[in-house]
Amino acid sequence: MPAPRDVTTEERPASVNMEAFAQNLARLVEEGGKAAAAYMQPREDGKAEDMADDIADAMKTFGEVANYWMSDPKRSFQAQSRLMTGYFTVWAGALQKLSGEKAEPAAAGNAKDPRFKDPEWDSPFFDALKQMYLVTTQWAEAMVQETEGLDPHVKHKAEFLVRQLANAISPSNFVMTNPELIRETIASSGDNLVRGMKNFAEDLMEGNGDLRIRQTDMSAFEVGRNLALSPGKVIFETELMQLIQYSPSTESVKKIPVLIVPPWINKFYILDLNPEKSFIKWLVDSGLTVFVISWVNPDARLAEKGFDDYMREGIFAALDTVKSVTGEEQAHTVGYCVGGTLLAVTLAYMAATGDNRVASSTFLTTQIDFTHAGDLKVFVDEGQLAVIERRMKETGYLEGKKMADAFNMLRSNDLIWPYVVNNYLKGKQPFPFDLLYWNADSTRMPAANHSYYLRNCYLQNNIAKGLAELAGVKIDVSKVNVPVYSLATREDHIAPPNSAYIGAGLLGGPVRFVLAGSGHIAGVVNHPGKQKYQYWTGGDVVGNYDAWVEAAQEHKGSWWPDWLEWFSALHQEEVPARPVGNNLYPPIEDAPGRYVRERS
Structure with missing residues (x-):
């Protein structure tokens, strides 16, 4: 086994300024209160849209898939065995990496996936997180694809919903499972999260209690001023x-x-x-x-x-x-x-x-x-x-936001989650873009x-x-x-x-x-x-x-x-x-x- 190499000063993560972090934690709670108020206000006034029908429809769709696999003990055992085998492969690969050996990935991913472009995703710990995620989501997608006797529309809907969930639970979308966000949080003593919560509260206010994620700087453009200029x-x-x-x-x-x-x-x-x-x-x-x-x-x-x-x-x-x-x-x-x-x-x-x-x-x-x-x-x-x-x-x-949300969901890894990470976890403002x-x-x-x-x-x-x-x-x-x-x-x-x-x-x-x-x-x-x-x-x-x-x-x-x-x-x-x-x-x-x- 190769000897562990020395870690240079530049490679060591910056230490947390605990006093600044505590102050930012207090500010985070304050901004979180504003976000909660913006979310609750229309619901207290009875003006918020009820999502119960959408949730019930999604649960019914998943229920039809689950029924196929759970109704037969043999199929259920095979499905669980396939998932556990994937997890064991991830665990074995992580141990190999920790010992300095190369390991084949447990699940094939896109090498150019922008969510995992940070070099730290290749380290044993974060690579294991990524592999666990890929194994789980690919398993879920396979469960839908292999469900027999399902109405084609229901199957299409289940595939779409699984894809939305898979995109949502990516470890790149959470502070503690994204190496880039961890570094950002340590370097700024949590100030990025305060800025992000402020952005989150503002977007809830803009959407009257519904989250209206900003994809661009909306103040940078105006129709008739720098858009739609043809005389x-x-x-x-x-x-x-x-x-x-x-x-x-x-x-x-x-x-x-x-x-x-x-x-x-x-x-x-x-x-x-x-x-x-x-x-x-x-x-x-x-x-x-x-x-x-x-x-x-x-x-x-x-x-x-x-x-x-x-x-x-x-x-x-x-x-x-x-x-x-x-x-x-x-x-x-x-x-x-x-x-x-x-x-x-x-x-x-x-x-x-x-x-x-x-x-x-x-x-x-x-x-x-x-x-x-x-x-x-x-x-x-x-x-x-x-x-x-x-x-x-x-x-x-029909409110325009409904159609806009539907279009964004068609490409949620391009039009939703990158902006969640950028706006609310990195605490940055989106780049001005006319389109x-x-x-x-x-x-x-x-x-x-x-x-x-x-x-x-x-x-x-x-x-x-x-x-x-x-x-x-x-x-x-x-x-x-x-x-x-x-x-x-x-x-x-x-x-x-x-x-x-x-x-x-x-x-x-x-x-x-x-x-x-x-x-x-x-x-x-x-x-x-x-x-x-x-x-x-x-x-x-x-x-x-x-x-x-x-x-x-x-x-x-x-x-x-x-x-x-x-x-x-x-x-x-x-x-x-x-x-x-x-x-x-x-x-x-x-x-x-x-x-x-x-x-x-």
């Missing part, structure tokens, strides 16, 4: 939306204008974060007349507004305005995410009613078929929908609209099946025969690319399907000047998605120039740049308008 005017508005026309930056423009339909679940300025990232500015600079719908952040007054209202008072009203301002009978349309879903349904409605105001459509990470809609489907079944609809009936809307500011700037959803969306898309997939109706008209997306550019992103956790591919294949007209690198946001908002990521082009949208990818051709950089080439080939005629608005639709206010500034 333009609001020229029309309804209860549901404002229509923005952007000022031209070229002497001539494409004859046919462009109308962008963003999602109402988030705000439109993801497409106009700043001049260096702005898709909207790039379109304008490329010689297009651009109009964008800015959806309202609804309250209880709009509870009865449904999908058909968003079509009539949103897309149709915008198309009427665009026609009046430009004099053109048609417009090209671009739909992003659920805005694209609404646009697809609207196009099917227009096809059924003989309305030909749309020249082409671009769908950005849009789902029409929801068979493979990813982990968001775990939140949608009859039981959970009944709870959501009951809550929406009480308020008239995360936008992500936190959530919106509410009207009860009628959101219920239609969840039921006809995620629960019953009625749009793809041809069973959905809108304003009394049967929706058949196969009747949509305008040219379509459909963009999916390879790492999309909200609109998975195979789901977007299937939906694009349901359309009746010519479809150019393009796959971009990265995810739901970064894959779309990828300015060509950045020279980031890549995109793939291939054949027609027929057959299997994996086969399409296998045969596709890769191109470096942004998909934007590819889209512009496709778009320009449709209608090449140009006209002198148009002024903003007209006598019927004079400017109401500067872009980005009032609606987008309304915070939830």
Whole structure:
């Protein structure tokens, strides 16, 4: 056995200043009292949301898995033996490391896992903690995967819940089991924990008793000051939306204008974060007349507004305005995410009613078929929908935080737990980041609209099946025969690319399907000047998605120039740049308008 080496002064942990630590402990208790008060206040007033239904649903899901393993003594013994064998392997490996020998890990982990990047995780003690965690969580995941006879939706939900629990209990999330946090606490005599508790209390206050974890410095950004800066005017508005026309930056423009339909679940300025990232500015600079719908952040007054209202008072009203301002009978349309879903349904409605105001459509990470809609489907079944609809009936809307939390849970190791560690355990402020500011700037959803969306898309997939109706008209997306550019992103956790591919294949007209690198946001908002990521082009949208990818051709950089080439080939005629608005639709206010500034 090799002799133990001397530990240098630099390697020794700093000693704790006990007087400072005691003072910080007192401050920690004081800040903890403020956090407790912020948490309890709305509950004492009866204003806090009851989580009993969510907890009961989770326990029922776990109960079905547990019943499979506990109902058969042999299976139960095998499951326990597998777990204990893993623990014994961890123990044996730790002893080997302590004796200076190398040991094979008991559980395979990701070597690049950012949670365990600190070198101290390779030491015998912390490596054993990490291995115990990996053995336990991988065992739990295997128990769900190997449960037989389980309803596929229940199994999907159990896998998702186990993954959330696994991410939550990581030893990297606790002071006493994270070597980096231990060093931080000793070096600052606990001041990091005091700052963290202060941040925790502030976030509870901001969330009115619910924890609203800050992902960025919210004071660093303001819509209209350093976000959504493209010059333009609001020229029309309804209860549901404002229509923005952007000022031209070229002497001539494409004859046919462009109308962008963003999602109402988030705000439109993801497409106009700043001049260096702005898709909207790039379109304008490329010689297009651009109009964008800015959806309202609804309250209880709009509870009865449904999908058909968003079509009539949103897309149709915008198309009427665009026609009046430009004099053109048609417009090209671009739909992003659920805005694209609404646009697809609207196009099917227009096809059924003989309305030909749309020249082409671009769908950005849009789902029409929801068979493979990813982990968001775990939140949608009859039981959970009944709870959501009951809550929406009480308020008239779904609070934006609910959707934001759901999206964050899809990538909790990226969007939740790093900020818990940074904000509350290290006591640091999050770094200013415009994309995360936008992500936190959530919106509410009207009860009628959101219920239609969840039921006809995620629960019953009625749009793809041809069973959905809108304003009394049967929706058949196969009747949509305008040219379509459909963009999916390879790492999309909200609109998975195979789901977007299937939906694009349901359309009746010519479809150019393009796959971009990265995810739901970064894959779309990828300015060509950045020279980031890549995109793939291939054949027609027929057959299997994996086969399409296998045969596709890769191109470096942004998909934007590819889209512009496709778009320009449709209608090449140009006209002198148009002024903003007209006598019927004079400017109401500067872009980005009032609606987008309304915070939830």
